[in-house]
Amino acid sequence: MKHHLFWPLTVLALLLLFNLLYDPSFFSIKIRDGHLYGTLIDILNFGAPLMLVAIGMTLVIATKGIDLSVGSIVAITGAMACLTISKGADQNALGLVLTAVGLSLALSLALGLWNGFLVAGVGIQPIIATLILMVAGRGIAQLITSGQIITVTSDRYEYIGAGALFTLPFSIFIVAAVFAAASLLTRKTAIGMFIEAVGNKPVASRLAGIRSRSVVIAVYLFCGLCAGIAGLILSSNVSSADGNNAGLWYELDAILAVVIGGTSLNGGRFYLAGTVIGALIIQTLTTTIYMTGVPPEITLVVKAFVVLVVCLIQSESFRKTLTHRWKTRRYPAEKELTRHA
Amino acid sequence: MLKRQHMPIVVTVALFILIFIAGSFRYTGFFSAQVLLNLLIDNAFLLIVAIGMTFVIVSGGIDLSVGSVIALTTMISATLLQDGWPAGVVIPLVLFIGAVFGAGMGAIIHYFKIQPFIVTLAGMFLARGLCYVISTNTITITDPFYTSVAQTKVSLPGGTFISISVLIALLVFAAAFYLAHYTRFGRNTYALGGSEQSAVLMGLPVARTKVGVYMFSGFCSALGGVVFTFYMLSGYGLHAIGMELDAIAAVVIGGTLLTGGFGYVAGTLFGVLIQGVIQTIISFEGTLSSWWTRIVIGLLLFLFIVLQKLFSSRQLLQKRRA
Known part of the structure; x- marks a missing residue:
């Protein structure tokens, strides 16, 4: 029996090895203006939203569910934050940026709650329940932006997705924080076991005294929040919100990352570290394809x-x-x- | 006396009539046969695709690849026509490709027991990616056959007209209706959706049916792609993005249960018409923007899914009492 991270890590290592042979400058990291620059840093930075969404998706999939609406939530929260900031008199004011971030995250929690309510409360199949928001969500995002691309000029907001802390992109720290929180909550408390139990057999776990309904709702809430943070990072990275294209096909990439990470779509088992590596594999693959000059x-x-x-x-x-x-x-x-x- | 199992479809038809009447009262020029026929003209490809999707959903699966297969069809057609292939060869060829593509996915789903969702997702990536491999640009079609089909109007009494695409769509509809309700394949599909285990135990050809269902859906997507090519007269990798959602929405609004085993091809027709009439109303309104279509369709989807839920739970309760 191999370690569950064996295959994901092997694939990642092979991809990196290929890059090393193809172009050794792949691994070069320079320091400019006190920031680190390099392809590896880019992979981490651009992969941050995907890692976040995939972490949320892992827990959802662990309960035998799926969340197709994450791409739409990414678009909605980005739109909401940019709209709030663009309405302000001083776009750089700290209070305004914090309000924007708070509002969008609250909105993403509400959307997650809606998904959780449909799945656990009404009892609709997860694919279908989240499909509703996937369809309507893009419309809502465009409604918020009035079909335009909202551009903001706010250094403070831009910091979330493009800023640097201790010479590293700030977004990496967000991912690390979310990952640490998720791992601690699921592996150091009983929540992780509850999630796996619900994914294995909802009825049996309910009979065993687990409130499977609350567990499922919590999982969708968390997934919504993760997608919300990802939306903030994405929109702040480009300082604009595009209701139509932001987060397009994110749900698919996230599911792919989770599956590559070794979490089975049948639920009942999850590997958060595997998911993060899965997301890195996808991002590295994308970067590799760009680097080698193959049409993207x-x-x-x-x-x-x-x-x-x-x-x-x-x-x-x-x-x-x-x-x-x-x-x-x-x-x-x-x-x-x-x-x- | 109305049969209980016909309730969902009656709700759909009633809703369509209601929306149409509401639109007729509100906007002048809305209540005409041509507006009604335009619904079919503008949504012929969606109808064809949704019919294929109906079979898949009735069999208890889902097909996310339809939009991409449409795009791939437009792309292959456009490239081959540009290279001087005759339309008479190109159309059968793309239909064949679509059917093989669907059958391949069906075989993987059945023989390796992987969820249809993930297999068709891979199919979606693959078809969309192949489009880009062919070309990332729009390829316009100047083939005389395609342009003449696109421009031909079939006159109907009362000064109205339909396009050839509508004829194709109605033909597919009739064939699918026959296939679903009067053939073994149709009955097997319903049985498969009702309970795969029982279907196996009954000795029904589960493998053949399942692969057949996805093959039919692939064929319908390719045919929808051909009709879409008539409509757009171009091939482009970004054509029909999100069409799978529209098709699924049409099927669900048409009263087909997403858990499989229950649904009507006729319901899908009205599901498509409801989407069309909502789009028409939004364009008549003028002040409303196009994204309202998505929101309204999402809302309708929600309503119908909840309705289905209530409907099936009440059915279960009655069974238990009996």
């Missing part, structure tokens, strides 16, 4: 194959098909047995 559009095809291969490896019947032939060649009688079993 190929990324989608590569991602398609990665999803498929990872899922096939996880699929029990696929592994059986692979091992079956070679087993039956050795024991002909077994074939006879399985036929009657």
Whole structure:
């Protein structure tokens, strides 16, 4: 039995190794104006929103759910924050930026609560329940921005996504904080076990005395919040909000990151560290494709194959098909047995 | 006497009529046969795609790849036509590609027991990515066959007209109606959606049906793509983004249960028409912006899903009492 991080780490290492051979300057990190610059730092910086969304998604998937609305939530919170700031007299005022951030995060929590309510309260399948917000969310985001791209000029707001702390991008610290909070909450308290129990068998865990409804709602709340923070980082990084394109296909990338990280879509098990590595793999892959000069559009095809291969490896019947032939060649009688079993 | 199982579809039809009447009272020139026919003209491709999706959802699955397959179809058609291939070869070829694509996904879903959601998601990435591999630009179509089909108007009595695309869509609708309710394949699909385990135990051809359903959906997406090509007269990798959501919404609003096993092709027709009429009202209103369409469709989706929930839980209660 290998460690659950073995495969994700191997893939990441292979990707980095390829980059090292292709272009050694990939690993060079320079210090300019007291900030670190380099491709590796870029990967961390640009991958930050994806890592956040994927962390939230991991917990949702652990309860056997899925949240398709994260991309829309990213767009909505970015739009909300930029709208609030653009309405202010002094866009750089600390109070205004804090209000904007607070408002957007509250909104993302409300959206998460809505998803949780639909799944746990009304009892709709997660795919469908979150599909509603996925469809309507883009409309809401465009409603907030009135279909325009809102641009803000606020250094304080820009700090969230493009600022630097201790020479590193500030967004990395946000990810680290969220990751630490999620890991501590799920691994040092019983919450993680509750989540896995609900993902394994909702009914059994309810009979065992776990309030599965509250657990599910909490998980969607957390996922909404993560998507909200990601939306803030994304919009502040470019100092603008685009209701139509911000966070487009984020839900898919996040799900992909979670699956690559070793968390099964069937719920009941989750690996937060694996998810973060999964997100890094996706971001590194994207950067690699850009660096090697392959048309960036190929990324989608590569991602398609990665999803498929990872899922096939996880699929029990696929592994059986692979091992079956070679087993039956050795024991002909077994074939006879399985036929009657 | 109205049968209980027809309730969802009756609600859908009533809602459509209600919205249409409301629109007719509010806007002059809304109440005309041509406005009604325009709903079909503008949504012919959506109808075709949604019909394929109906089968998938009835069988208990979901197909997220339809929008991308449309884009891929427009792209392949445009490139081949540009290279001088005749339309008579291109159209069967793209339909074949769509069907094979769908069948491939169906086979992976069935034989390797991976969730349809994730397999079709990969299919979505793959098809969209292949579009970009072909070209990242818009390719316009100047083929005489395509332009003539796009411009042909089939006159109907009363000075109204429809396009050839509508004829194709209605043909698909009729075929799908027959397929769903009068063939073994249709009954197997319903049985599969009701309970896969029971279907296996009954000795129904589960593998063939499941692969067939996704193949049909792939075929419908490709055909929708051909019709979409007539409509846009161009191939582009960004065509039909989010179409899968529209198709799923149409199917759900049409009264098909997302858990599978229950639903009507006819309901999907009205689901598509409701989406169309909402768009028309928003364009008649003028002051409302296009994004309201998405919000309203999201709301309708919510309403119908809750309705379904109430409906099925009441059914369960009655069964338990009986």
